[in-house]
Amino acid sequence: FQYYGNPGDNEIRVSIACNEAYNWAVAAIGSNPDLTGPSVWTPQRYPYNPGGKSFGPQTGYVLKDMPRDFHVWTFAYDRGGITDIRTVFRTDKDGANSTANNHNETFAGGTDVNPWQSQAMTDRGEFPRTMDGFGGLENIQYELPTVIAHHYWTRITAETNTLYDYFIVATDAAGHSTTSDIQHVYVGASTAGGDAVVAYSPDPPVQGAECTISYDSAGRVLSGASGVNMHYGANNWNPVIAPDAAMTGTTGGVWACTVFVSSTWSQIDCVFNNGAGTWDNNGGADWHRATVAGDQPPVASFTAYPRAGDAPLAVSFTDTSFGQVLWREWSFGDGNVSAAQNPVNLYPDPGAYAVQLIVSNAFGASTNMKHGYIVVSSALVSNADGTNIVADNAGAQRILQDTPTGFGDAVTPGHAGSELDALYMTNSLDCLRISISGNLETNGNCVMLFIDSTPGGTNRFGTAYSCERVRSLNGLVLDAGFAPDFAIVINAWAAGFFLDFEELGGAAKDGYFGTGAGSIFVSRVLEHANTGLRAGFNDSNVGGITSSSTNGAASVTTGWEFDIPWSLIDVGLPTACVVKVQAIITGPMIESSAGTKWLSNQSLPGVNNATNIQGQIGGGSIANYDAVPGAQHASYAFEAIPEPAALACALLLVPACARRAARASCQVGASGTSTVKMTAAA
Structure with missing residues (x-):
């Protein structure tokens, strides 16, 4: 491709330099195996302003309306060959890139964006090995390129007034992949002339x-x-x-x-x-x-609104297909079908549903299927109230405490004892449920829940945090491979509890989320309106583990329950994800008082009876979970939701030291919550 200038600048010198680099690379790599993914050029698109206006050589330098559909294209190359290359795209729910979050900029997404879809790209092959004219440089020495990348493209059937995020992922014959950065484009209202007028x-x-x-x-x-x-x-x-x-x-x-x-x-x-x-x-x-040719089949295209909501959910579908349509059939993923142009379908049950539209005329047919296009959630009210923890998590795998408490036995609620008895993890379509049975002495002691849900992070605490109690962990080291992104902190004073949320890698979501009313020795519930986080707390337990035994861990039914919206921890569903967690008990953690900065031996997963983890941070304890035998974090693996309504997920709720394969499966039933049956290799 050449803009202004001559082929000496745009082609000849570039080709010579690339050939030299390629020759040096071949000599250096030799016959060694290919360990890297394909080279992929930054994704391009045409038209540049789909659904808007364009001006330039393609329009004869006349301002013209552009179609809403757009092509994504790139160049890609791998010495072992590319076996798969596709464009992955999603739409924004409200058509705007909010400045309040980064959901459009991250692969995990969030509540502002819809699930990712993907389309295979067409291989156009190599461009010819020629020079694009010499422009008076006919006598200059030149080289044709030794290697030319293939040209790949796909057409996105777009919706008007919609913001699209998209990227390209290419995979070579050895299974190595390269993923481009996320690109964005807003598709305007124009359909190349069609509008409200x-x-x-x-x-x-x-x-x-x-x-x-x-x-x-x-x-x-x-x-x-x-x-x-x-x-x-x-x-x-x-x-x-x-x-x-x-x-x-x-x-x-x-x-x-x-x-x-x-x-x-x-x-x-x-x-x-x-x-x-x-x-x-x-x-x-x-x-x-x-216009479109009259001897062509139509191109299937459709939109829907709303695409997500609580059951029962009525969804209106609009056929936006191109070309002459003489026959159509909708399949809504729940067994219902329709031949109407713009039908309405009622989804009574929670699930993620694939929707398919087939259109045809005398010259052929076209099919458009969108996987996970409609997501219906349970409308049931959360039961996260800190009570009935065992029953609330029936069927979910749990982790039991393996270490007697070093923070005292509670003879009466809230007095002289703090312990963690069991950890449960499960989910709905809307949130991650984490339940912890136990109790907390009401002298300012804290329960801290660490959540690792996105790439990056660190396992070593510093002081750059909003929450005083998290800053007081300065110097604490967690397991290698466990780098939490978020922390939930509950501390108990007298008959009250207080909840803080900390984004460990930033400050956008930091905040004191408040407290509940009434005694914490009966069920108390805190619902944070801005984020949807729900926390239930009941501190009435006096059973469970003791200072000498862990036999009673499974019997405790009260403690803490958290319903954590996926968007709050930067997880976009129904995509696959792995969330790692650890819960610990600490002292009051007052920044100005070294005597309050105590780490207990209570962690879930447990510390395997380690005797040197408990003590003053910066003083008597080693404050290093990575030095404790085994692992003190658990992993929850949520797999991508298939269609139609039967949703599948996997729960790997075992210490990370179980390095061999562990598989779990669950089915989301009518309530939208999961029950788990797990077998794991220890």
Whole structure:
């Protein structure tokens, strides 16, 4: 590709440099195995402003409306060959990239974006090994490229007024992948001429067939006109069709006429007048609509609203297919079908549903399937109240405490004892449920829950945090391979508890989330309106483990329950993810008082009876879980949700030291919560 300049700058010197680099690379690599993914150029698109306007050589330097569909293309190369390359894309739920979060910028996404979809890209092959003209440099020494990347492309059938995120992932024959950065494009309201003023039926117009064009005069210069004519032509007004077509008025100031679309017309051009010198020419831009060949099958396309919500959920579907459609069939993923153009389907049960539309005419058919397109959640009220923990997590795998408490036995609720008895993890479509049975002395002691849900992070605590109690962990080291991104901190004073949320890698989500009302020795619930986090706390336990035995760990039914929205921990579902967690008990952790900075021996997963973990941070304890035998974090693996309504996930709730394979499966039932049956290799 060449813009301004000559081939000496744009091709010859570039080719020589690339050939030299390639030769050196081949000599250095030799016959060694390929250990890297393909080289992928930054994703490109055409048109650059889909659904908007464009100006340049492609439009003859005339400002024109662009179609909403766009092509994503790139160049990619791998010495072992590329076996798969695809464009992965998603849409924003409200059409705007919010400055309040990074959901559009991260692969995990969040509540602002819909699930990822993917399309395989077409391999156009190599570009010819030629020079694009010499421009007076015919006598210069030149080289043709030794290696030329293949050109790949795909067409995205887009929705108007929608923000798209997309990237390209390429995989080579050895299984190594390369993923590009995420790109963004807003698709405007234009469908290359069709808008709220002018509409076409069929849309787009079909060559060799009639097309009805309607014009809505409301609020425009021809509003109230007694008659309206359409002045029209083709192929950017070459030719102009005479005479103007007289339009028939309908209700509400809408005028319509039917014209025959010639097989030579690639575009219809039109403006409107009242026959007396008053014209509506779209502000000088006119109206233009691309046509499709009459001997072509249609291209299936559709939208839906709403795409997510609580059961029962009624969803309206709109057929936005291109070309002449004579027959259609919808499949909604729940067993229901329809032949209507714009049907409504009711989803009574939670699940992630694939939707398929098949359209056809005399020349063929087209199918468009969108996986996980409709996500229906349970409307049941959360039971996260700190009670009935065993029953609430029936079927979920648990981790039991393996170390007697070193922070005292509670003889009466809230006095002289703190312990962690068992950890449970499960989920719904909306949130991650973490339940911990135990109790906390009401002298300011803390329960801290660490959550590792995104790549990056660190396992060593410093002081750059908003929460005083997290800053007081300065110097604490967690397991290698466990780098939490978030912390939930509960501390108990007298008969009250207080909850803080800390984003360990930033401050955007930091905050004191509040406290509940009433005694903590009965169930107390805190619901944080801004984030949707729900925490239940009941500190009435006096059973469970003791200072000498762990036998009672499984019997404790009260403690702490958290319903944590996936978006709060930067997880976008129904994509696959792994969340790692650890819960610990500490002292009050007052920053100015060294005597309050105590680490207990209570962790879930447990510390395997380690005797040197408990003590003052910076004093008597080693404050290093990575030096404790085994692992003190657990992993929860949530697999991508398949279709139709049966959702599958996997729970790997075992210490990370169990390095061999562990598999678990669960089915999400009508309530939208998961029950787990797990077998694991120890």
